[in-house]
Amino acid sequence: MNFLNYQKCSVLLFAILLVAFILPATAAGNIEKSYTVQPQSTISRQFSLINIQPRLLSQTHNQKLYVSIPASLINYYGNLTHIVNGDSDYVQFVTPQTVAPIADSILKVTDKLPNSQEQFADAVLALVHQIPYNVTTPKYPVETLAEDTGDCVGLSLLAASIMEAGGLNVVLIHYIDINPQHMNVGVYLPYTPVYHTILMAPTSFTYDDKTYWTAEATPGANWKVGDQSPMLANAQAIVIPLNNSEQPLLQGQVSASLNSNLLPSSITLNPTQQTTSTEVNDERTITISGTITPAIPDQTVTIYVDSSNNNNEAYNFFTAATNNAGDYSLNWNFTTSGAYYLTASWNGASNYAGSDSQTVPVFIGPQSYYQFDAGSYNYIYGQPSLPAFATVPMQGANSFLSLTIGTNVSLSYDFIVLQAGQTISNVQTINVTVPASIERVLTYNGRLQTVNVPAHNETVPVNIPDGLAPLMLPDDFNQTLDNQFCFILQDKAGNYVLNVNGLSQDDLSNMQAYAAITNATSNIKQDTWYHVTTKATGNTSTTNLENSNGTIIENTSTQNSNNQTVLLITNNEDTAIVLKNLTIQTQNSPVQTPQATQKPTSNPLNETIALYVFASFLAAATVALLYARRQRKTQRQTENNQSRVFK
Numbered sequence: 001m002n003f004l005n006y007q008k009c010s011v012l013l014f015a016i017l018l019v020a021f022i023l024p025a026t027a028a029g030n031i032e033k034s035y036t037v038q039p040q041s042t043i044s045r046q047f048s049l050i051n052i053q054p055r056l057l058s059q060t061h062n063q064k065l066y067v068s069i070p071a072s073l074i075n076y077y078g079n080l081t082h083i084v085n086g087d088s089d090y091v092q093f094v095t096p097q098t099v100a101p102i103a104d105s106i107l108k109v110t111d112k113l114p115n116s117q118e119q120f121a122d123a124v125l126a127l128v129h130q131i132p133y134n135v136t137t138p139k140y141p142v143e144t145l146a147e148d149t150g151d152c153v154g155l156s157l158l159a160a161s162i163m164e165a166g167g168l169n170v171v172l173i174h175y176i177d178i179n180p181q182h183m184n185v186g187v188y189l190p191y192t193p194v195y196h197t198i199l200m201a202p203t204s205f206t207y208d209d210k211t212y213w214t215a216e217a218t219p220g221a222n223w224k225v226g227d228q229s230p231m232l233a234n235a236q237a238i239v240i241p242l243n244n245s246e247q248p249l250l251q252g253q254v255s256a257s258l259n260s261n262l263l264p265s266s267i268t269l270n271p272t273q274q275t276t277s278t279e280v281n282d283e284r285t286i287t288i289s290g291t292i293t294p295a296i297p298d299q300t301v302t303i304y305v306d307s308s309n310n311n312n313e314a315y316n317f318f319t320a321a322t323n324n325a326g327d328y329s330l331n332w333n334f335t336t337s338g339a340y341y342l343t344a345s346w347n348g349a350s351n352y353a354g355s356d357s358q359t360v361p362v363f364i365g366p367q368s369y370y371q372f373d374a375g376s377y378n379y380i381y382g383q384p385s386l387p388a389f390a391t392v393p394m395q396g397a398n399s400f401l402s403l404t405i406g407t408n409v410s411l412s413y414d415f416i417v418l419q420a421g422q423t424i425s426n427v428q429t430i431n432v433t434v435p436a437s438i439e440r441v442l443t444y445n446g447r448l449q450t451v452n453v454p455a456h457n458e459t460v461p462v463n464i465p466d467g468l469a470p471l472m473l474p475d476d477f478n479q480t481l482d483n484q485f486c487f488i489l490q491d492k493a494g495n496y497v498l499n500v501n502g503l504s505q506d507d508l509s510n511m512q513a514y515a516a517i518t519n520a521t522s523n524i525k526q527d528t529w530y531h532v533t534t535k536a537t538g539n540t541s542t543t544n545l546e547n548s549n550g551t552i553i554e555n556t557s558t559q560n561s562n563n564q565t566v567l568l569i570t571n572n573e574d575t576a577i578v579l580k581n582l583t584i585q586t587q588n589s590p591v592q593t594p595q596a597t598q599k600p601t602s603n604p605l606n607e608t609i610a611l612y613v614f615a616s617f618l619a620a621a622t623v624a625l626l627y628a629r630r631q632r633k634t635q636r637q638t639e640n641n642q643s644r645v646f647k
Contacts, residue, residue, distance in 0.1 A: 042355055043069045043146050044262070047127045049109055065105055065127065068255040068262050068353035069146050072304050072345040073098070076252065077140040079308065079315035084138050087174055087240050090183075093157045094172075094242050096165035099141050101256035101347075102127075103165035108258060115194050120166050121187045121215060121225045122195060128159045129219040142254060155217035156183045163187065163215075164242060171212050172240040173205060175232055182232060186212030186239060193226035202226030207239040252302045252317075255348035262353035266293045267301065269344040269357035271578045273418045273527050274331055284367065284421040285333045286576050288320075290357060292346045295326030299349060303330065306341040334420075337364045337502075339400040361579045364420065365502060365572025366396030366483055369471075370427050372459055378473050379459075396482035396572070401500040405584055409496065410535040413582040417526050421574035428462040479505045485572035488515075489534055489541055489565040491558075496536045500579070502572060515564035518556040520545055524569050532567070541565050 045067040077095075084090060096103070106127070110120040134149040141158040144150040150158065156172060163170045169188035175181060188210050196202045203214045203226060216223035255262055268290040288303055299322040306315050320328040334340070340362045348354035369380035405411055436455040443449050464470070474480075482502035490497045503511075511517065523545070524530065531546040543565055545554035558565050570577070 042071065042353055043074070044353070045069070045145060045148065047130050049106060049123055049127065049258075063109060064259050065102070066257045066260070066262050067102060067145060068348065069142055070252065070254075070345050070347075070354045070356045072302070072343045072356045073142050073252045073254070073354075074146045075306070075343075076304060076315060076317065077142050079306070080140070082138055087172075087238055090138070090153070090157065090172055090174075090240055091242055093138055093140050094161050094164065095141055096161045098253055099145075099158070099161050100165040101253055103162050103167075105256045105258050106162070107166055117168060118187075118189055118193055118195060118225055121163055121168060124159055124162045124166070125215055125217065125223060125225070127162075128155050128217045129222070131155060131158075131219070133219055145254065152183045152218050155219075156185050159215065159217040160185050160242065169210070169212075170215075171205075171207060171242060173212075173214065174238045174240060175235040176238055177236040178232070182235070184217055184228075185215040187215045187225050188212050189225070193224065196224050196226035197222070200227055203228035203233075205237060205239055207241065212239070252345055253347045253354070255352070255354045257351050260351055262348065263351050265346060265348055265352045265355045267291070267344050267346045267355050267357045269303070269342060269360055271332075271342070271360065271362060271416075271418060271576065273420075283333060284335060284364070284574070285331050286362070286418050286420050287329060288332050288342065288344070289327065289329040290344050292322055292326045292328070292355075294352065295322075295324070296349055297322055297324045297326070299326075299346060301328045302345045302347075303332070304343045304345060305332070306343075307336075307338060309339050334364060337366050338397045339363050339500075358580065361401065361500075363397070363400040363485070363500060363502075363572070363577045363579070365485060365575050365577070366394055366481060367421055368573040369394075372427075372429055372461075378475055378477055380471055380473055380477075395480065395504075396502045398482050398503070399499065399501055401498075401579075403498045403582075405496050405498055405536075406586060407494045407496060408537050408586070410533065410585045411498065411583065412531065412533040412585075414529055414531050414580045415569070416529045416578045417524060417570050417572075418576045418578065419526055419574060420576040429459050430462055431457055431459055434458055481505075481573075482507075483571050483573045484508055484568055485570045485575075485577055487532065487567040487569065489536065489543065491536070491539065491541065491563045494538060496541070498534075508566075508568070511564065511566065515566050516556055516558040517566040517568060518543070518545075518554055519568045520554045521568060521570055523553045526575070530569075534565075543567060545569075 047065045047067065049063040049065050077098075081092075103124075106120060106123050110116050110123055113119045131144065132149050133151065133155075135151045136147075136149065136154055139147070139150060139154040139157070141161045144154045144158045160170050160172060163185065171186040171188075172183060173186045174183050186205055186207070190211075193202050193213055204211045205214070206212070213226045214228040215225050216227055216229065220229070221227075270289050272287045272289065274285045274287050290301070292299060292301065301320050301322060303318045303320065304315070305317065308315060318330055318332065320330040322328045328344075332342075341359050342362055343359045344357040346354055371378060371380045434456050437453045439451045439453055440448050441451055461470070482504050484503045484505065484507070486501050486503055488499040488501055490499060508517065529548050531548075531550075532543065533546070534541060534543045540559045541557070543554075543556045544552050545567065546552050554567070556565055556567065
């Protein structure tokens with residue numbers, strides 16, 4: 001071999017070794033990723049876990065990590081605030097407990113490696129690098145996992161969450177004097193990183209007398225702990241500590257498993273009447289129960305309660321534990337009438353994926369009060385004492401649900417009426433004579449006037465129950481109370497809409513002229529399931545109400561002159577109506593309506609997600625003959641990637 005050929009071979013060998021150290025070492029290169037939507041809209045992700053043993057490229061440890069995210073968990077975080085007014089607001093997005101199963105799985109691979117903390121952090125970066133880059137608004141980690149996309153903020157928040165869940169001390173690093181701005185993670189290590197990219201000096205920041213090494217979460221290159229893009233070398237950075245990140249978990253977790261697909265699980269949710277009665281009027285309660293499969297004891301079940309359509313943007317949750325049979329139960333107390341959407345969720349265990357129950361709408365009617373007549377006024381007991389203009393919250397909800405179902409369709413659903421409160425009774429009253437008096441009142445023009453009030457009789461309670469107070473109401477309060485629960489099918493030029501409403505007596509009287517009203521209240525019993533089927537074709541609709549045996553107990557047909565079919569089923573004071581199994585059939589093709597689309601306002605993450613498979617293969621098969629040319633090309637790619645980060 002002559003000297004020239006020897007020189008060329010040496011250059012080629014050096015270039016190959018250089019590319020092996022600089023380019024993604026299969027962690028971001030050879031990616032196998034699959035996307036599936038499991039039953040109950042659980043989203044699954046698959047990642048490659050790559051760990052390079054110290055300096056030995058031949059000892060590559062390649063494992064698969066399977067992650068499952070219940071849709072209810074995504075909805076929960078989607079309903080939290082995403083507003084960032086300052087750097088400290090980013091801390092709220094760091095949720096280590098929620099992604100702890102991912103950290104636990106990675107630790108099983110890295111905890112026995114020579115520099116386990118650093119290699120754990122590098123493995124987290126390798127995982128996050130597999131998520132495609134895209135500019136987004138700030139997202140919680142579960143949202144980034146579910147949407148499978150993120151920018152430098154979202155990917156850094158995800159990486160920081162997993163790292164903190166794995167026991168690392170991390171911070172966020174915000175580069176503020178470049179355009180666009182940028183974010184990555186700082187990882188505390190008591191030593192200089194061992195595995196940072198060759199020919200790159202490791203970069204660190206000092207905060208609180210600790211050294212935090214940069215960790216780049218965007219997939220521009222195979223960044224390791226200590227690596228930093230040359231474009232950030234002179235950028236001004238703000239270190240954001242994570243002292244106030246997520247507290248101990250209450251609202252759920254993702255599921256994760258190494259090297260084996262997570263097995264499916266299921267969970268049910270059944271609202272029932274509370275078995276024990278209550279003597280306090282304002283305790284409005286129903287029981288929520290169900291079962292997880294497989295039956296595993298001591299598992300935490302989360303009940304999400306979405307009441308955002310009640311104009312309070314509330315999204316709450318409660319927890320219960322399973323017994324030896326996998327059953328759970330809790331009493332749900334509420335105070336406000338309106339529509340609530342309940343979903344039970346289980347995080348999963350061992351090799352089982354988490355799962356969500358069917359989302360169950362629960363429609364809460366107005367609260368009843370003890371009433372008695374007193375002259376020209378109608379008194380009730382409520383808490384606290386309020387003037388008549390403040391009685392609107394007591395009137396009940398007028399509209400619970402509105403769902404457009406189309407034309408030439410049939411639909412069916414099940415419902416149950418549950419007692420959810422108790423009217424105070426046996427309050428004794430007496431007639432008393434109020435003696436004559438002289439009162440000074442302020443007239444409309446601002447003058448004080450003396451008024452002689454004659455003696456008169458009043459009906460008053462003998463004893464006022466503890467914690468309650470008398471409340472004066474308008475004379476027509478009962479007529480305007482939205483306590484007549486109805487299913488209404490409305491024909492809008494052949495395009496039918498299903499409305500679930502709470503109407504008043506006045507509303508029903510006004511509808512007599514243009515609606516076909518069927519009063520089924522005498523046939524409806526509490527704590528009993530009923531089935532409704534409706535066929536709507538052209539200007540004709542037929543509705544059947546069936547009991548649990550399939551026997552038709554009410555039938556209503558309308559044609560032409562009536563554009564609304566009203567099925568009145570109950571006086572819903574102190575009651576909750578539960579809806580299940582809403583199914584729409586179009587042209588003889590049954591379609592189970594997604595639970596989320598039954599709500600007036602739906603989250604796009606609740607809608608059907610297309611099943612697809614994406615695969616990418618990137619390998620360093622050839623290298624340039626000259627090292628300088630290779631370096632220039634790599635530098636251009638880095639600049640292009642960095643110019644896209646952080647809006």
